[in-house]
Amino acid sequence: MSPSFPLQSDEPATVGLIGFGAFGQLVARHMTPHVQVLAYDNRNSLEDTAQTLGVRLTDLTTVAHCRIIILAIPVQAMADVLTHIAPLLRPDALVLDVGSVKVKPTELMLRLLPPTVGIIGTHPLFGPQSAGQTTTGLKIVLCPVRGPYHRLAAFLRKTLGLRVLICTPEKHDQDMAVTQALTHWLAQSLKTLEPFPSHLTTRSFDLMRDAMKMVEKDAPQVFETIECLNPYASSMRKHYLDLLSSLDKKLDTLTPA
Amino acid sequence: MSPSFPLQSDEPATVGLIGFGAFGQLVARHMTPHVQVLAYDNRNSLEDTAQTLGVRLTDLTTVAHCRIIILAIPVQAMADVLTHIAPLLRPDALVLDVGSVKVKPTELMLRLLPPTVGIIGTHPLFGPQSAGQTTTGLKIVLCPVRGPYHRLAAFLRKTLGLRVLICTPEKHDQDMAVTQALTHWLAQSLKTLEPFPSHLTTRSFDLMRDAMKMVEKDAPQVFETIECLNPYASSMRKHYLDLLSSLDKKLDTLTPA
Incomplete structure (x- = not known):
């Protein structure tokens, strides 16, 4: 079964966010108006922030079972987290990362995730400091690695107003x-x-x-x-x-x- | 006799501009609404530009006899030009340069100009590319070397709207x-x-x-x-x-x- 971005009418859209630091919170801020966001973070004292942003903090197993998983974690932690979540994922999951480099994270995802899982590397070319209240006009790079990506690209373009740049991880x-x-x-x-x-x-x-x-x-x-x-x-x-x-x-x- | 900036009521203000390249023309553009500008340049085909800017091109001796002399020449040419004009200057002349460095030009002016002549090193922190139609709010550095400079500073501030920064050539x-x-x-x-x-x-x-x-x-x-x-x-x-x-x-x- 090929992975697809679950903003289809027949399924409620739920995004699982692994990592709820500065960047995870930025992702959440712009996603919660459009989709339900569940988040996991191994640090405490994030409840207030989660509530403010309309995010439900929960355990890793629950988050890893969402249709779309966004890894908002340091690239340095990625191998460990991928190894940990690989057996927890749905076969039709779509996994994205948001790291500042793309060759290494996409290699890790390809190597460590089950073969049915869709993989798209992303790099938002902005951060908590440069993104204000809106994402309109900001740039995001997509490196499609496995499975379709057009639905995600359309969502980022049309709903979030982002400028979507498609390229290989190497480029x-x-x-x-x-x-x-x-x-x-x-x-x-x-x-x-x-x-x-x-x-x-x-x-x-x-x-x-x-x-x-x-x-x-x-x-x-x-x-x-x-x-x-x-x-x-x-x-x-x-x-x-x-x-x-x-x-x-x-x-x-x-x-x- | 101490040199003074001749924007006094008892004397028509005339500025002698030595060098009529890109920077000399920029100086002229902002000075001609306020003072008469005579210019000397050893290159030809500058008549049209001079006419457009309301500047009279003339010989070096005439220009060097103005009360205020602005050297809009490469720092590399300064020693030669100073040696050449030193005997042509009025005893009460005020000589300014506009070079991007200040230690060397001010040393040369002190060494090569007659001891009665006023000397102020200047560095406009803008150029033909960054100065648009107006100088308002742009910065100019003044390095007073010999004689008063307050009248010039006041002119640059009040008439040209520049932000005047005073410091030593070393600083x-x-x-x-x-x-x-x-x-x-x-x-x-x-x-x-x-x-x-x-x-x-x-x-x-x-x-x-x-x-x-x-x-x-x-x-x-x-x-x-x-x-x-x-x-x-x-x-x-x-x-x-x-x-x-x-x-x-x-x-x-x-x-x-």
């Missing part, structure tokens, strides 16, 4: 090695130079500073995921280091003694 | 080694990685890209000035390179094999 990680890994690495290093001049700044520096502020509050685990679990990030950093170093040397030869 | 170049030299060097190196992913971008990368676009069209000479004629730029680049390299190594140790 995702290659592009993100530039647009995400370089940016975060530059920002984390630049942070070390603080405090910055506050008055003598140019417009271009102000923009760089704004970019930096957006990523510098990311959890250390998110930074590590972006840099260490993207198979293209390390070589991209070294390539850019070489470019910077060459240009630095060239500039030194042009500098009067 | 200017130290701050700019971070906010300008790092930014431009990162941008010029990043440019080598083009074409960039056009769809799979994050908001923070888009901001970085915008910052880059603002500086990547700068003339090579401007880039060289910022990097090679700021005495603090080279060591700042190396310091940031070390930070990037250390973080890269640390990330590699955290990367699963």
